[in-house]
Amino acid sequence: MDKVKVGILGAGGMGNVHIENLLKIEEAEVKAVCDIDGQKAEKLAAMAGAAVYADFDEMLEKEELDVLYILLPPYAQAGQFEKAADKKIHIFIEKPIAITSDRGKSMVDAARKNGIKTQVGFHMRYGTAVSKLKRLIEDGSAGKPVLFNGRYQCNSLHAPWWRDVNLCGGQIFEQAIHVYDICRYMYGHPKAVASFMGNVCHADVPGYTVEDVSVSISSFTTGAQASITANNCSVPGRWDALFDMIFEKVSVFFKSPDEAEFHYITGEGERVEYFNEPADHKFLEDEDFIRMVKENRTEFCPVEEGLRSLLYVEASLFSAKMDGEKMRVENY
Template sequence: MGKLTVAVVGCGSIARNRHLPEYAGEEDVEIRAVCDVVNERAVEMANMYGAVAYADYHEMFKDEEIDAVSVCTPNALHAPVSIAALEAGKHVLCEKPMATSSEEAEGMINAAEKSGKKLMIAHNQRFVPSHQKAKELIASGEAGRIYSFRTTFGHGGPEGWSVDGKRSWFFKKESAFIGAMGDLGVHKSDLIRYLLGEEISEVGALVENSAKENIDVDDNAVCILKTNSGIIGTLTASWSYVSSEDNSTIIYGENAILRLEDDPVNSLIVHYKNGEIVKYELGQIQSNDDGGQTSTHVIENFVSSVLQDRPVPVSGEEGKKSLEVILAALDSSETKQLVQLN
């Protein structure tokens, strides 16, 4: 096929800062349409990228020229919009968390199978160089058996990042469904599954709303996770880290400790048991603090998967498993019990 013709649903911050500029940077892509319930936003982005503005995504999906769609809406709309796009015969790149329930995620996966179109979830942490290198060191056995880990993602909250500031949908349960755990925690449940190459079998969590006023979703969560092979560790997600962002992960293995995104200069530092220390400068992870790296590599991976007709690097099934860890954490916090995952 020639150029990939794309449309973006939702013209908030993630579309403005990631999807639209990254699509525009791909020479094989034409941005054909944008959609937002706030008309001025859609018009502004349409003018910027030479696209057509829509207020209703159902109308937009009638355009047969659109090959692929990015879903950049509030979380509660991810599943309905993705399913509508797949049923209209479009490939879909959906932001995370992919859905608000296992059933919704399953519906998206089924819609993709039925339509024969691709469904990719935008878990960008898999494309961070330090994470890819660490996965390699773990998979090759260089780090030895893995015993434990801790992974965290925290910053001051979406007010500084969202186009709506303090009035953002991120803080409203009906549109966001979950707070810091959906915004940040699901990145880390996906990352841990990716790094260790294992599924999470057990989850315990305390999920709180303790730092921000007038919000009805979580802003601080601490989880304990256990994998199939018995690796145990912690996952924290927070909107209450008031200075700089923390996006670090530490893996404790038999032969080495791997420190990922824990040092401002060296994105991966490996401390070997014999005292040797290896530092990798692999380029920093993208951050909302400073614009970060120019590309999340999500868009380029999606585009090339569609154009070359190969499997997407983060499938709907993968997105669903990462979501289910977060759902289990919410369940654990409510029931005060450890939750088993199949």
């Protein structure tokens, strides 16, 4: 394979982010852009000299693609993944991969059947401080997992589709899933979750049907516990995803996925290390995926991981709708 030929489905904000990254990656060549909004598609395609399509099936038929980037809102996932997988096209898909776990399971089954490589846009997994702690967990230096405290907070009306729970799934689904995913990535898959949610600040906003505050408690087979909160009533203009992670031998307090205080528990007491190595997570995930395809390397965050985190937030949402009833978190 000379260059990895890329098609992009979805010319919104994430389309702009990813195409800018792909243009910097020597091994990638953007061949086509598809969106029902012709002006958006043309603008994005012009950046790469790519072909423009309004019909996804037509793009699949006419273009010989190695990779497809699916950058659609949750409600717009309607079988495009499966169609591309059946053509043996490798797929990058933004989170959440779908608005229901049934749709997500269909994607996973299609990927497995066709043997394609996949990547989900959980970019915080590429945080340098996150990666540092992950290595300590994997080599045993962190000790037993104890407690995860995570929070997602912002204050924005967002796009009209985002405010409609039937189109985005809610803040837990569309935003806080990043924090739920990091929790899973570091602590393993939870066995149960109990949640509550409400609409405190936006009940009078027309068309605003998603929750604007939520809290969940999760338990793991290891005995570890997690607390995750989210709200859309915090500081305007800021989108914060923060977490603290407690393990038997190290406590880590994150200011971002790249910046954290590592407190090591030793026989002599405590040793503190301040870590700060900024990185462009979205670029790293794009570069990693393209090279993964070109070099036939092992997947880092395949679609199975997207489904498992979707199952986690789905169980959290179901629990909140049942006034905090504990829900088992399915694995797949």
